[in-house]
């Protein structure tokens with residue numbers, strides 16, 4: 804099995820998009836659907852809160868939140884950035900999510916705290932440098948809660964490569980692989 808750092812995963816995605824011709828929005832749809840299927844198979848009908856960041860990891864989150872709700876799951880959805888910061892493939896899936904009749908709120912501690920399971924789609928392989936506000940404060944709050952955290956691709960704040968894990972990175976109970984396993988799973 805191949806294990807990759809973030810840049811290598813990006814190169815694989817770029818190859819799929821530019822050379823093979825698969826639209827990035829389809830890659831995101833597939834990634835989100837596989838993750839949602841895995842969650843439904845392994846975690847059952849509990850109370851979920853999906854937390855969504857501004858990048859493509861957040862785009863996966865819109866697909867997951869939609870699929871879970873279409874299947875009758877109880878889901879609250881909180882978005883960390885302002886809505887107009889969500890661009891590209893993630894914006895496309897946000898619009899599909901909203902046009903399907905589902906809704907979200909800005910991040911607030913209460914829905915996260917009252918959920919049995921948090922689905923973390925805040926940051927993935929695109930993280931650069933120190934974890935910035937408001938993410939580091941949010942991760943600190945979430946790390947104190949005792950609900951189950953399922954991270955999509957990477958626990959938010961954890962780099963994909965062998966760099967040191969920052970102090971305030973999210974502490975996940977489970978991580979769902981998107982594409983290929985990342986080097987940091989093994990370090």
Ligand SMILES: NC(=O)C1=CN([C@@H]2O[C@H](COP(=O)(O)OP(=O)(O)OC[C@H]3O[C@@H](n4cnc5c(N)ncnc54)[C@H](OP(=O)(O)O)[C@@H]3O)[C@@H](O)[C@H]2O)[C@@H](O)CC1
Nearest residue numbers: 827831857858859860926927928929930931933934935956
């Ligand atoms: N087509 C594809 O490529 C596919 C990709 N896929 C998925 O996409 C993920 C990668 O997506 P990505 O590259 O958009 O990065 P992602 O991790 O969502 O974060 C970007 C955001 O983070 C922010 N940010 C950065 N550093 C930060 C910091 N230190 N502290 C705080 N914030 C920071 C940065 O903000 P900005 O610097 O722009 O203000 C930007 O908005 C990948 O893990 C997989 O889940 C799948 O859907 C399959 C198809």
Ligand SMILES: [K+]
Nearest residue numbers: 923926955957
């Ligand atoms: K994540």
